[in-house]
Amino acid sequence: MPPTSKPLRKLGFLTIGLFDETDPRRGHESTLSIIELGERLGFDSAWVRHRHLQYGISSPVVVLAAASQRTSRIQLGTAVTPLGWENPLRLAEDLATVDILSGGRLNPGVSVGPPMQYERVKHALYPDTADAEDFGYERVRRLLAFVRGEPATDFSGTEGFEAYSDRVQPHSPGLAGRMWYGGGSLRSARWAGEQGMNFLTSSVVKAEESEDFAEIQLSHIRAFRAHHPEGERARVSHGLVVIPTDTASAQQRAKYEAYAHKRMPRTTAPQGPARMMFAPDLVGSSAEIAERLHAHAAFREVDEVAFALPFTFGHDDYVQILTDIATELAPALGWRPSV
Incomplete structure (x- = not known):
C-alpha cells in the first residue's frame, strides 16, 4: 500500500434497484433484501439511485423508509436525488420523516441541473412553469435551509383548532450534517x-483541466476540502464500480468481464459536448482490485466508499459481489466491520 493511502473507514454500496415492469414488487423486494444483506455483512451504508420513467427506483425515499424498518444500524442514502424533479419544501418533509423513522440514519445526496430528457417531460412535470424553473444551486440552498429548520413561512401559532409551525415538520436536528452533494466538476466541488455539505464523487467526472480520470477526481476532492469549513476532515465518499470475482462461478466471471469490456470504450476519451469522463469498471480478484485502488490517486485521498453495483446483474450476482467486497476486498483496503 502506498504510504499516502488511508485505511478504509466506511464501507458502502450503491444499487439502482432494477425491476421487471410486469412484476415490480419482486425487484423492489430484491433491493430491500440486498440492503438487509449489506447490514448483516457489516456494511456501513447502502445507497439507492433515482430512475424516473425507467425500470429502476423512482422513489428512493419511499424505498429507504421501508428499508429503515427492516434494518437497525446501516446508514441509508440517495446517490443522488436530481433536484430538478423535486419541490425542495416537500422533499425536506419527506427526508425529515424518514430520518426520524430510521433513528437518524438517512444520508440524502442531491444534484442540480435540468431533468434528463427535459424537453420530452417538462410539460408533464411543470406544465405551467417549465420555462421559468431554476435548476441551479439555489434549489439546493432552499432544501438545505428547510432541512436546517429555517423558516418556511412567516406564520406560526394557532388558527382555530389547528396549530402551525413556521418550519418544516418533523424537524430532524442531525439531518443537515448528513446532506451530500454529488458533483463531477470543479465548480460543483468548490x-x-x-x-x-459532504461530497459524493463517482465514476463520472467532467474533463476540464485533464483527461486523466484519477487526476480530475483528485482535483475535485482537494478543491472541495479547500473550500470546506472543516478542511481535510470534510467527508468525501468515493464511488467506483468494483466487481470482485473471488467466489464467482465461471459463468459469472465471464458475464462480469463481458460487461466491463462493453463499457470500456467510453473510458478512453471525454464523451459528448460536456466532455464527461468515465472510470473503467474494476473486475478481478479482490487482491487485484485492491492493488489498482491503492494506485488510484483520488482513492488514496478518501476513507469512505460507496462502491456501485453494476446495473444489469441478477440478485444472486449482487449477493456474491457484496459478500466478496465485505469479506475480501474491503479488509484488503484496511476496513473492519463495526459489528
Whole structure:
C-alpha cells in the first residue's frame, strides 16, 4: 500500500434497484433484501439511485423508509436525488420523516441541473412553469435551509383548532450534517465545500483541466476540502464500480468481464459536448482490485466508499459481489466491520 493511502473507514454500496415492469414488487423486494444483506455483512451504508420513467427506483425515499424498518444500524442514502424533479419544501418533509423513522440514519445526496430528457417531460412535470424553473444551486440552498429548520413561512401559532409551525415538520436536528452533494466538476466541488455539505464523487467526472480520470477526481476532492469549513476532515465518499470475482462461478466471471469490456470504450476519451469522463469498471480478484485502488490517486485521498453495483446483474450476482467486497476486498483496503 502506498504510504499516502488511508485505511478504509466506511464501507458502502450503491444499487439502482432494477425491476421487471410486469412484476415490480419482486425487484423492489430484491433491493430491500440486498440492503438487509449489506447490514448483516457489516456494511456501513447502502445507497439507492433515482430512475424516473425507467425500470429502476423512482422513489428512493419511499424505498429507504421501508428499508429503515427492516434494518437497525446501516446508514441509508440517495446517490443522488436530481433536484430538478423535486419541490425542495416537500422533499425536506419527506427526508425529515424518514430520518426520524430510521433513528437518524438517512444520508440524502442531491444534484442540480435540468431533468434528463427535459424537453420530452417538462410539460408533464411543470406544465405551467417549465420555462421559468431554476435548476441551479439555489434549489439546493432552499432544501438545505428547510432541512436546517429555517423558516418556511412567516406564520406560526394557532388558527382555530389547528396549530402551525413556521418550519418544516418533523424537524430532524442531525439531518443537515448528513446532506451530500454529488458533483463531477470543479465548480460543483468548490460550491459543495462552501455550503459545508459532504461530497459524493463517482465514476463520472467532467474533463476540464485533464483527461486523466484519477487526476480530475483528485482535483475535485482537494478543491472541495479547500473550500470546506472543516478542511481535510470534510467527508468525501468515493464511488467506483468494483466487481470482485473471488467466489464467482465461471459463468459469472465471464458475464462480469463481458460487461466491463462493453463499457470500456467510453473510458478512453471525454464523451459528448460536456466532455464527461468515465472510470473503467474494476473486475478481478479482490487482491487485484485492491492493488489498482491503492494506485488510484483520488482513492488514496478518501476513507469512505460507496462502491456501485453494476446495473444489469441478477440478485444472486449482487449477493456474491457484496459478500466478496465485505469479506475480501474491503479488509484488503484496511476496513473492519463495526459489528
